[in-house]
Every structure is written in structure tokens, then in C-alpha cells.
Amino acid sequence: MDSPLALTVSPVMNFPTECTADGSLFLDELDPKNIKQHTVVSVHGRDTKAFSVSAISDLNDIFVMNVFPSEDTVGFLVRASKEKPGPRVPGKSPAGIASSDYHNFVAEFDRSGEYKGSVQLPIDYVLSHLAILPSGELMVSGYDKLNNTVRLLFLKQSGEILRSIDMPSAAEFASGSGSSGPIEADKAGRHLLGSILFTPYKSDILVWRMNSRDPILDVGPGASVREVPIHPPSGEVFVDMIPATDRWVAHFRAQTAPADAAYSRTADSYYDLNPRDGSISAKLVQSGDMPESLSCESGGRYLSFKTGPDNKLIVLGAE
Secondary structure, three states, rough: OOOEEEEEEOOOOOOOOOOOOOOOOEEEOOOOOOOOEEEEEEEOOOOOEEHHHOOOOOOEEEEEEEEEEOEEEEEEEEEOOOOOOOOOOOOOOOOEEEHHHHEEEEEEEOOOOOOOEEEEOOOOOOEEEEEEEEOOOOEEEEOOOOEEEEEEEEOOOOOOOEEEEOOOOHHHHHHHHOOOOOHHHHHHHHHHHHEEEEEOOOOEEEEEEEEOOOOEEEEEHHHHEEEEOOOOOOOEEEEEEEOOOHHHHEEEEEEEOOOOOOOOOOEEEEEEEEEOOOOOOEEEOOOOOOEEEEEEOOOOOEEEEEEEEHHHEEEEEEE
16 A cells, blocks of 8 residues: 555544545544534545534534435434523433424534534434435435334435335344344344444445345435345455445455454455345455555545554555
8 A cells, every 4th residue: 555644533433434435534423521522524635624413503412323425415414403401400401302293303514514504303212324326315224113124214305204115134034033022122223233334335325234144225315225235255254345436345354264254364355246136246456554444435545444553544545
């Protein structure tokens, strides 16, 4: 890998967990003394921009569940209220707001960091992840506690639910959850919810489940859905998808490696997949400086990162 760029990051910043196909890395900056003071910082070359919960002006007592950066929008999936905080009295939250006044919202920023406004979601599920399509339409994953079921919902830009999308893993869980007690079923459902993630691809969103053989769902505008099977190399399991401009890039890991093991060039590998049928079209050969994760592909160039001395994030690029 070549062209290293060292950036000093705050000790409370997490490693990049998101990366858009234009080559921007996104880092979470959390205040350990106040988890509601949540800021996301984008890094593109030497240019940085901040997206802060404190700029969300039309919501109060905000709790962030997920952040999704698209090519033109950064969306915060939050639980919050439009009511103003009041006295802390019995029956109300510490902010003095009745529990019935809290709802799920998507609060959106443009990529320059300017706050655009929020959209209320008519959903009472425990929500986990958000995706924003280039069309402005939305997807969220959530857990329906009443029915012990994981839900994937496609919404219009206004927040109106357009379609509930079935997932093979959710159907499998629902069919087998009856034999478990309510506590076990709830734990299993939340674990399943946490493993279902979104990756943007052109005008679509790819929905996939980590460490599984579930097919990838290619979800497009208007809630069109196409199932694409995964074909892991022999002895390897699917781990995740990497954001890319015009291809599918999948991360696989040796079955013998622990799921939470650190990145290893011997155990981890990346492949280009054929978007039509999920077949492997090429293996990415890595050489040079050792990264900690491959973050995204942008116009044939791959970005990765590692940590260096003095809490510096070293961004690595390769063709």
C-alpha cells in the first residue's frame, strides 16, 4: 500500500466503521461523560467535517442508535422527542418528558455538515440500523418484541412505510423461536438484529448478515428486491461487504479463525463478486504495509487504515 496519511484523532474516537464510495472515512467521536454528545467526523484526504447531535435543532433528549453516511447525506437514526424538556417528576424521563412523547426519527445532514431536518418514522420497534438510498428513500432494521421477529422496512422519503421485506434469517429465527423461553427468544432476536447490516451500492442498498450463508438482498428504489446467493471459497466464511463504486467486494475469513480475531493476512481475504449471481470473479492480492481493515473502494483505489504512534490514524491507499 502507498501514500500514507497520518491523522491525529481523539482518544474517544472509534476506528472508521463507515466509508463511502467517494473515499471518505467516517469516525464516531463519543463523550464518555455524556453519551448523548455524539459527533461523526468525515475524513477525505486532509479535509475533515463534523456532524454533531448538538446541531439537531428540532428534537430534544436525543439518543443515537445508528449513523449512515451516503454520497450526499449523513443520517442519524435517533430516539427523541419534539417536546421541550420539563421538570423531572415521577412518570417522566430524566429530561422531564413523558415516555409517550418519544419517537423514532431520521435526522439528516448534507455532506457539508449543515443540518437539514428530521423525519419521524411511524415505527415502534426497537430500531438498529439505517440506510438512505440516493433516491432519498429509507430502510431500517428493527426488532418487533411483540412477535419476537426481526423486521426490515422500506420507507418513502416522508417516513411512510412502503414495504416490509422478508429475510431468510428472520424467517428461520421465527420458526425456531417457539421452543425457547421469552428471555432466550429476545436475546436471540436482538443478536440476529445486530448481525444484519447495510452497504450502499450505486442506487441500491445491499442487505447482508455477517458470519452467515444467507443470500445478499439487493434492494433498489421503490423497494425492488433481488436475492443473490453467496459462494464462500472452500474453508472460509462470509464476514462483510466493503463499500465500492461499481463492484461488490466481500470479506471472507478462514472458518478456523475466531469471529472476533484481529485482521490477519493469512486468515482474511477479499474478493470481487459478480453482482448478478454472487460468484467470485477475482481475489484481491494485498502486499506492503499491513492494514487493520479494508474500508472501501473508490474508483479502483482501495482505502485502509492502521493505528500508529501518538494515537495517529494512518490512512493507506492502494491501486
